[in-house]
Amino acid sequence: MRQTGPFIATAAWSIPKTVASCFPETGSGLERYAAVFNGVEVNSTFYHHHKKKTFERWAGAVPEYFRFAVKISRQITHEARLRNIERLFDVFVDEVSALEGKLGPLLCQLPPSLRFDTAEAEEAFAAMRRIFPGILVFEPRHKSWASPLARALLRAYAIDRVLADPAPIWPMSDFSEVPRYVRLHGAPKIYYSRYSDAEISVFAERLAGDSWCVFDNSASGAAIENALAMRKYMVGRLNG
Template sequence: MRQNRPFIATAVWSIPKTVANRFPETGSSLERYAAIFKGVEINSTFYRHHQKKTFARWANAVPSQFHFAVKIPREITHEARLRNIAPLFDTFVDEVSTLEGKLGPLLCQLPPSLSFDAGEAEAAFSTMRRFFTGTLVLEPRHKSWASQSACALLNDYAIDRVLADPAPVWPPSSFHGAPRYVRLHGVPKIYYSSYSNAEIRAFAERLDAESWCVFDNTASGAAIENALTMRDHMASWQYG
């Protein structure tokens, strides 16, 4: 069994009362969260800008091995719809740069109405790669992104597909190796439903040491409960 563990994370770092006893009693919510988990997904960047000093403060609050995945702003993905994004993306990358070595993947989630257009997608990905050489992951929600040409373009720009649940584009069977990024939104009620131990185990067994598994079923508090379950059992589960 590998000694390194995947990044088990949630899409928030607030801690519900139901599991508060699993975390240190003192410190900020982020400090308490980072004492147990080694990664988190920042979703607030999707809705608004943060100052560079805010990212720096977050980076300084967590251990050296902790990483932040960051969601790309909706002004890039939903408003500009990936067109002419250079100024916006440059600004975003500059803002998150103060996370320094604790910056993990950038998550690009597309709206359900945004279909695959080879020319526009290539221009956007080329722009992203001009400003950012780290891990980029894509979560589209229009079925046209399942095409071979879309997947080939992602491969050309070293952009990883997100294994999402529910899976509007790429079913789990389309991932032949360990996925780089998994986002579990909750089924049947998105953002609310909790996963069973068996479901958590099934996802855990797909991961390797480079994988991220983010629980996004945060509305009911299930995300951290599910993430703790995966973390607690990972040592005894075979994965890879």
């Protein structure tokens, strides 16, 4: 059955034993995950390249409505640090394009040490937009990206800010617009802490039909439990 509403996802598709009963018993891990959720964030692309046939296999394992958000390679964000990235980005997009219509947003997460530089950022964004016309979402982690000039540049290239928790740059109160992409890393202990139902409801009320909400607090297994709670909340809201 086609799912409606925002994309509720986790970083990767591992299913802990504690919630295994919420998923089909048969099929690959991805097939079982995609029977419940409508999206996933692929983080492995940050660390290494995948063959096109891998993306093709993933795309063939999920329903038509399912989408893959893909994290941009650290070669681009952490090694090149957004400088002279056109060739690297072209290779990356060529690889992930094997997902075809199931490719969702590309996530660009920067290292905490990477400051905002107008010329370098504009050159990088222009290169990205020459190659990729789809959804780009941006998660910097240096305070200099909070500047009005950085915000204006992101708007000029139609790059969406990530609403992250904990928020290194832009707190929830800074979003007058509906966030396109929400990443919940876990607080107070990043990657570990669970979100309460009350906290989940606060984030849920900020989501639109095309928003993404990704739980990245996966080190403790909390991500998928929280994602299931978020999905239940959203289904209740849509049916209410």
